[in-house]
Amino acid sequence: MIPKSHPRYESLRTRELVVYGIKKGITSMHGLIAYGRGEAFDYLLGEKTNKFAKKSIEAASAMLLLAKHPVISVNGNAAALVPKELAELSKLLPAPLEINIFHPSKKRETKIKNHLKKHGAKDILLPDKRHKIKFLESSRKYVNPEGIFRADVVFVPLEDGDRAEALIKNGKKVIAIDLNPLSRTSQKSTITIVDNIIRAVPLLIKTIKKFKKHDGNKLKSMIINDNNKSNLKKSLDYMLKNLP
Numbered sequence: 361m362i363p364k365s366h367p368r369y370e371s372l373r374t375r376e377l378v379v380y381g382i383k384k385g386i387t388s389m390h391g392l393i394a395y396g397r398g399e400a401f402d403y404l405l406g407e408k409t410n411k412f413a414k415k416s417i418e419a420a421s422a423m424l425l426l427a428k429h430p431v432i433s434v435n436g437n438a439a440a441l442v443p444k445e446l447a448e449l450s451k452l453l454p455a456p457l458e459i460n461i462f463h464p465s466k467k468r469e470t471k472i473k474n475h476l477k478k479h480g481a482k483d484i485l486l487p488d489k490r491h492k493i494k495f496l497e498s499s500r501k502y503v504n505p506e507g508i509f510r511a512d513v514v515f516v517p518l519e520d521g522d523r524a525e526a527l528i529k530n531g532k533k534v535i536a537i538d539l540n541p542l543s544r545t546s547q548k549s550t551i552t553i554v555d556n557i558i559r560a561v562p563l564l565i566k567t568i569k570k571f572k573k574h575d576g577n578k579l580k581s582m583i584i585n586d587n588n589k590s591n592l593k594k595s596l597d598y599m600l601k602n603l604p
């Protein structure tokens with residue numbers, strides 16, 4: 361049990377969630393390494409949601425609200441870190457949650473599904489071997505015909521670069537959360553939120569609730585005014601400025 365007074369309480373609590381995910385068979389061991397890489401960047405971000413991330417969250421909210429068929433792609437780390445929030449986002453939009461993991465395992469997919477259900481998720485899809493997206497070799501190419509296969513916007517809280525690129529080549533808009541602005545995911549996605557998923561998803565939910573009353577033109581202008589390359593540069597500049 362981590363005492364709340366600990367100066368690094370949030371960071372340690374988040375680590376505990378990933379470790380719990382592994383113990384429960386939701387998260388892969390590789391997910392631990394991926395989290396570690398993210399944590400290093402979070403340190404440089406001051407472990408807070410910065411202005412550039414808030415701007416991307418606003419553009420992402422507008423894009424998700426304007427989407428005809430938005431889908432939320434869930435991997436083992438996202439399921440361990442923000443299951444309740446993903447369930448809430450799914451209902452709010454509405455958009456199905458589609459499980460898509462790098463290291464394929466039916467058993468793990470079922471565990472993730474049950475974990476999401478336990479946290480209130482209702483609309484959960486699994487990959488279907490009869491349907492795949494093009495330009496991707498790994499088994500992450502298999503998608504659900506009611507989900508990513510026909511999605512116009514895919515929200516992928518944590519992603520690998522190959523898949524982000526393939527989704528884009530398949531004509532989809534991709535919204536990613538990635539603490540590393542240098543990753544291929546960050547560089548290839550339509551909108552990248554450079555922030556920790558733990559902080560970004562609750563803020564995304566809050567922003568979508570606020571934006572629900574805006575009309576289509578106002579939402580469109582928020583997307584037009586967003587520039588992913590410029591946001592990524594701002595996040596890197598921020599990190600470099602913070603170095604001693």
Ligand code: ATP
Nearest residue numbers: 394395398520521538539540543544545555556557
């Ligand atoms: P890419 O293939 O996009 O170049 P990668 O090989 O660096 O990425 P992966 O190991 O596939 O990355 O995925 C981990 C990515 O997720 C890292 O870029 C890391 O910064 C990011 N990440 C890990 N944990 C979090 C988190 N809690 N919030 C946001 N991003 C995270």
